[in-house]
Amino acid sequence: MGNSPDIAATLSRLDFYLDSSDRAQVVRLLQDLRLRNDLSPGDLISLSSRELRNSMPHGVTQDMVDQAFALVDRAEQLCLTQAEQRPLADALTCLARFQSKSHLSALALASLGRAEAIFEALQDAENLFRCLNLAAKILHDTEMYQQAVDKLEPWAHDAQRLAALSTEQRYSLLVNLAAAYSFLDRPLDATYWQEILYAEALTLAQPARLFRDAVNLANQRLWVGRLDEARQLLAVAEATHNAHPINKEQETFLLQNHALVAWKSGQHAQAIELFRQARDSARSQSQWPILGRALRRRAECAEEAGLWEEALAARKEQMELQQSQLAAMRLNNSNSLLGMLGHARTQAQNEYLRKQGNQLELELAERNHELKRSLLRLQDEIEIRRQAEAELKAARDALELKVEERSRELEHAMRLLLEREKQAALSYLVAGVAHELNTPIGNAILATSTMSDSLRANVQAFDENRMRRQDLTQMHRAMGEGLDIAGRSLHRAGDLIQRFKALAIEQSSQxxxxxxxxxxxxxxxxxxxxxxxxxxxxxxxxxxxxxxxxxxxxxxxxxxxxxxxxxxxxxxxxxxxxxxxxxxxxxxxxxxxxxxxxxxxxxxxxxxxxxxxxxxxxxxxxxxxxxxxxxxxxxxxxxxxxxxxxxxxxxxxxxxxxxxxxxxxxxxx
Known part of the structure; x- marks a missing residue:
């Protein structure tokens, strides 16, 4: 089962307009669909998912997150009763977007993975690509650039897959891939795809794309020292923007790149002024990532020029921005997590109530009929409820005992690992001491061996009546030197042993x-x-x-x-x-x-x-x-x-x- 052909086609057009941010067309199609009276439950879930997505640019609230979870819940029930999976995939994709906006990236990727599996089973290539694009965005937001490359590269190097994509889809794929390469410090790969995109942009009558591709390629040229080419590309972008004004965000990005060119050309004063303009523009438009980069580059430029007060001011602004963003993110994460946990509890309770729902309805109907005939039956119902509460309490107590048992097991495992860590440290110390003792003990052994050989030679000479005064003198000298070496070596070894003994006593004492x-x-x-x-x-x-x-x-x-x-x-x-x-x-x-x-x-x-x-x-x-x-x-x-x-x-x-x-x-x- 699934959407009817005409409704499916309308939803597909709606997705296209949502992707391209054409708000007027989105509102028109949403209104048209809401006026239809032939929408199935699955159609309503798919429609509601897109309505929620359309409301995201205005901000994410806890109520909207709850609505997304409710859609997933309804879709799962529909999937169980009617084996209709597409609405569930639509609801999961919508939920993943909200989880991503709430900085819950792991949960967002998990929801998106479930949706992707459904779309793959349905052989829906268009929505599979939409999942890929969303996954790449989430990975970029969490700075997991290598994982983004791993997901995007198979599509980029598959000519058949690329040919099946629309111009907008192909562009989105390659832009995300080039950005990931850039963040991974792979300039050759990033430049390769960016040059392809810029060459295509020159042949298309799309000012916004030409502006963006010219600025991106200029940025790549800038960091490898090809300043003349960067200036030419920025001139193309500026001429495009003057002829077809794009938006304030692109103006900020253009200012940022002009500042970078001035910096790399040695014009530090001009660069700092342009960085300030980019900062003011980014702050007025709430463009926090661009604002952070502008402050960082301004500080680096000032440091290179020796303008320490300017550098310090920029670093201070950068730190204040990071602190405010961190505080906002922590607050948002805290509220989002509390909302998610609350919804999880509500889901569990609803699941329990659903399972018991039919039985309770029958029991309540029966009790309502019996209420007029006998007060005793009401008392029986109360007793049944008390038993259910007792069973629930017993189950909760059993769960608490199991949690306590698992906690004890984890604590025991941690103690074992700590003991192993201590044992490893002791082995490390013993090996070090043994290595250090080798030299003095070896010297002592060599000295005593030399003295023993000298003594043996003199005894033999004495027994054979070949003893000379010179032999005695040499033996005395050799014995003195050997005793001196052995004494110093043994003293050194004894000192090491005493130090190790002292340290061992310290470590064993508590x-x-x-x-x-x-x-x-x-x-x-x-x-x-x-x-x-x-x-x-x-x-x-x-x-x-x-x-x-x-x-x-x-x-x-x-x-x-x-x-x-x-x-x-x-x-x-x-x-x-x-x-x-x-x-x-x-x-x-x-x-x-x-x-x-x-x-x-x-x-x-x-x-x-x-x-x-x-x-x-x-x-x-x-x-x-x-x-x-x-x-x-x-x-x-x-x-x-x-x-x-x-x-x-x-x-x-x-x-x-x-x-x-x-x-x-x-x-x-």
């Missing part, structure tokens, strides 16, 4: 002791010295202040070892020398403040809020469990009673600050 943190730091650095030397890392511990702590030295040693190992595995991975690790410690307002700083790769901004989360790692599947920094966080906040925070940005190194009280009364348990 009690409050008075100690000097400088000793714990030195022991930890001594044990980890082989790994630091192997990675050519310079250690600067001159900024440490001697102080007396009443705390848990074992916990402090574990935290230090974990933080240094984190710098080795993440901060200095594939990092060119010089690699530096600095430690400094001071007393501040009753706390011992210890800072560990490296000049490594740093941490991306989007990862900073999650570094202490259990199982969070950027090297998943490469030996990292994601528990190291979580374990350090627990030790600092629980065993040491302090605070830990990380200051970092991508490419700018990382600083970890520990703020530990000078005295804690008892170990945390």
């Amino acid at each position: 009690q409050v002791l008075r100690f000097n943190p400088l000793q714990v730091i030195e022991n930890t650095l001594a044990v980890m010295a082989p790994a630091l030397r192997a990675s050519q890392i310079e250690v600067d511990a001159q900024g440490l202040q001697a102080v007396s702590l009443c705390s848990d030295p074992g916990a402090l040693g574990q935290v230090l070892a974990q933080l240094i190992e984190n710098s080795l595995l993440h901060g200095f991975q594939d990092q060119a020398p010089p690699c530096r690790l600095s430690l400094s410690g001071t007393v501040d307002n009753g706390n011992y403040v210890l800072r560990i700083e490296d000049n490594g790769r740093g941490i991306a901004a989007e990862h900073l809020d999650h570094v202490f989360d259990p199982f969070f790692t950027t090297r998943l599947g490469q030996g990292s469990s994601g528990l190291g920094l979580h374990a350090a966080y627990r030790l600092v906040t629980q065993s040491l009673g302090g605070e830990i925070k990380i200051l970092s940005s991508a490419g700018a190194g990382c600083q970890v600050e520990l703020k530990l009280p000078l005295h804690i009364h008892h170990p945390a348990g």
Whole structure:
């Protein structure tokens, strides 16, 4: 079953006008369809989906999201009773658009995937492409550019598929693909498709497209230093816009590109003024992405020209914009998630009520007939309801017990993983100490072996009456040198063993002791010295202040070892020398403040809020469990009673600050 042929054709035209934003035609077709009296339930669902989509440019409200969910619910029921799948696909596509607008990208892609499967089963190529286009937009919005390329490339390189698309569909596909290549720093691929699009635009009488393609290609030429070609393309775009005014957004984009050309031509003052104009235009039109780029490029231009006050002002505006957008996004995400959760609960309740609906209707009809004859039957009905409530409560209690059991299992698994992490750290330390002991012990063995050979030769000479004064002198000299080497080597080995023993005792103890943190730091650095030397890392511990702590030295040693190992595995991975690790410690307002700083790769901004989360790692599947920094966080906040925070940005190194009280009364348990 499905839409009747004429209704299906009208809906297809309606989709075309929605895609091209022709509001007048959309309103006309919606009104015509609403006046028809031959629409099936499935037709009404498909029509309502398009009405909701038409209302999206005016903003997304919770009521509209609820309507989208209700359409999916109605379509699923229709699919069960009449095996009609197209309305469900239409409703899912509509829901995916609202979920995308609410920044719930994962849910949007899931809804879109269900719709895509239905359209593929129906062999509906037009709507399949519409799903592809929407998926590409969602992936672009979430900066998943490689995934966008993976979805779009098979279509772009399939001549048969491309030939089946309309001019507008083909254009939309290639624009999205070129943009994804550009964001992935694949300029050759991006330029290849952009040149094709610009060549086509020159042959078509479509000013908006010619303007957009000229500006996009100018941008590609600009970043590879072909400024003359970029100026020519911008001149084409400007002439097109003057002859056929496009819209304010395109004017802003044109200003932005003129500013970029001026910057790359060395005209910094002119570029900064153009960036300001682009900023004002973008702000007046609420074009937040373009505004962010204008502020960033203006700051970079000012920094290149040495105009530090201008650069600082632009960076400040950029930060204020990012903070306001982040706050708005968090608020929107919070409201959207609350709405989604509320709707999920409502769906579950409605599902339960539907399942029981027919039975309750029969029971209520029967009770209404019996009400006039017997009060006893009413009491029986009340008892049945009480039993149902008791069963529901029992089911809820059973569910709570199961959730509690699963929570205990997860906690047990986390404890096991933390123990494994500790065991791995201990193995790392033992291997380092064993490696460090090899040299002094080997030297001692070599010295004693040499002395043994010399003594054996002298004994033999004595037994054979060949002993000379010169032989005794050489033996004495060899014995003295050998004893000196062996003594120094054994002393070095003993010192290493004492340091490792001290560190092992600290890490195994879980009690409050008075100690000097400088000793714990030195022991930890001594044990980890082989790994630091192997990675050519310079250690600067001159900024440490001697102080007396009443705390848990074992916990402090574990935290230090974990933080240094984190710098080795993440901060200095594939990092060119010089690699530096600095430690400094001071007393501040009753706390011992210890800072560990490296000049490594740093941490991306989007990862900073999650570094202490259990199982969070950027090297998943490469030996990292994601528990190291979580374990350090627990030790600092629980065993040491302090605070830990990380200051970092991508490419700018990382600083970890520990703020530990000078005295804690008892170990945390």
